[in-house]
Amino acid sequence: MTKLIRVLTATAVLPGAVLVTAGLLANAWAGRLPDPVATHWNDGPDGATPRGLFVAVCLALGAVATAILTATAVAALRRGRPVPRVTIGVGAGFAALAPATLLSVLVPNLDVPDWHAVRSGAVVVLFLVGAAALGIVAAIVGGLPAPALEDSADRPSVGLRPGQRAYWSGRAANPAMLWLLAVVPGSIALVPAGLSWPMAVWFALVGALVAAVTYRVKATVDAKGVTIRFGLLGFPWRHLELATIREATVRELTTFGDGGLGLRFNPVTGTTAYKVRGGPAMALALESGRTVLVSVDDPATGAGLVNDLRARHVTRID
Incomplete structure (x- = not known):
C-alpha cells in the first residue's frame, strides 16, 4: 500500500464511509421519524429541529470536515512533511463526529409519534465512542513520518574529542507570565460588570497554577539523550534518546509564533514547541x-553537544 x-484511506475512505452510511440510514428511516425530530435532551427532550434541516446540516459538516482533512494530509505528504x-x-474522529451525532439523534427518534415522546439520548455515547475508534484506526493506517532529510550545512558542534564526556544544561524563564496570569483576573473584578471577587480569585489561582507549570523550561544533554x-x-517532562534524534540546530523563534507560549503542538508540521519566550x-x-x-539560553552549545554525541553513537554513560 x-x-x-x-x-x-485514513482521511477520505474511512470518514467518508461513515458519512455515506449515515446519509443512507437517514433516508431509509425518513418514514419512521417524526418531523421535527428531538435534537436536545436535558432531563427529557426539550428541543427539536426540522428533520430535513438537521440531516442536511450534519451531512454537510461531515463532508466539509472530511474534505479539509484529506486536502491537508495530502498537501503535507506532497511537501515531504x-x-x-x-x-x-x-x-478522522472529528470528521466522523457530525454523522455520528446525526445517527445518535435519529435512533432515539425512531418510531415515536412525535418528538416529545422520544427515548433517552444516552445512546450518543456509543456513537461518540465509535467515532473515537474510527480515529484510532485511521491513525494506525494513515500516520506517516516525513522522508529522511539531508543534514543542515550549519550543524553546530562543540568539538567533543574521542573519550571525552560532557554534560550541558540550559534553561529559560518568563516570570512575567506568573504576574500576568495571577494579577489580570483579579483586576477584572474591579471593572464594572466584571468578575465577582470569588470568581476572580478562582481564575487567579488557576492562572497562577498554569503559569507555574509552564513559565520555565529546562533542557539537559548528556550521553543518555535530551531531557526537557x-x-x-x-x-x-520528556526524554529523547540520542538514537531518535537526527540532528540538532538553532532556530530563531518569535514570541507568538508556533502557537504562542507554553507547550504547543502543530499537527500539520509535526512540530512540538516547549517555549516560554521568543529568541534563539x-x-x-x-x-x-x-x-x-x-x-533555552545558549541553545548552540546544547545543539552542538547533541550532534557530537550523536555522531559518536554514544548511548550510555559508563
Missing part, C-alpha cells in the same frame, strides 16, 4: 520527521 493510498498519527486520528522539563516541578531555541530534528523546539 503506497503512502498516498494509506493517507486517502510528516503526517503524524495524532493529527490523522483526531482529524517544564515548570517549577519539572513536569510535564534548540531545534531537534527527529528520525520520525518531527521537530522539537526548546527555547
Whole structure:
C-alpha cells in the first residue's frame, strides 16, 4: 500500500464511509421519524429541529470536515512533511463526529409519534465512542513520518574529542507570565460588570497554577539523550534518546509564533514547541520527521553537544 493510498484511506475512505452510511440510514428511516425530530435532551427532550434541516446540516459538516482533512494530509505528504498519527486520528474522529451525532439523534427518534415522546439520548455515547475508534484506526493506517532529510550545512558542534564526556544544561524563564496570569483576573473584578471577587480569585489561582507549570523550561544533554522539563516541578517532562534524534540546530523563534507560549503542538508540521519566550531555541530534528523546539539560553552549545554525541553513537554513560 503506497503512502498516498494509506493517507486517502485514513482521511477520505474511512470518514467518508461513515458519512455515506449515515446519509443512507437517514433516508431509509425518513418514514419512521417524526418531523421535527428531538435534537436536545436535558432531563427529557426539550428541543427539536426540522428533520430535513438537521440531516442536511450534519451531512454537510461531515463532508466539509472530511474534505479539509484529506486536502491537508495530502498537501503535507506532497511537501515531504510528516503526517503524524495524532493529527490523522483526531482529524478522522472529528470528521466522523457530525454523522455520528446525526445517527445518535435519529435512533432515539425512531418510531415515536412525535418528538416529545422520544427515548433517552444516552445512546450518543456509543456513537461518540465509535467515532473515537474510527480515529484510532485511521491513525494506525494513515500516520506517516516525513522522508529522511539531508543534514543542515550549519550543524553546530562543540568539538567533543574521542573519550571525552560532557554534560550541558540550559534553561529559560518568563516570570512575567506568573504576574500576568495571577494579577489580570483579579483586576477584572474591579471593572464594572466584571468578575465577582470569588470568581476572580478562582481564575487567579488557576492562572497562577498554569503559569507555574509552564513559565520555565529546562533542557539537559548528556550521553543518555535530551531531557526537557517544564515548570517549577519539572513536569510535564520528556526524554529523547540520542538514537531518535537526527540532528540538532538553532532556530530563531518569535514570541507568538508556533502557537504562542507554553507547550504547543502543530499537527500539520509535526512540530512540538516547549517555549516560554521568543529568541534563539534548540531545534531537534527527529528520525520520525518531527521537530522539537526548546527555547533555552545558549541553545548552540546544547545543539552542538547533541550532534557530537550523536555522531559518536554514544548511548550510555559508563
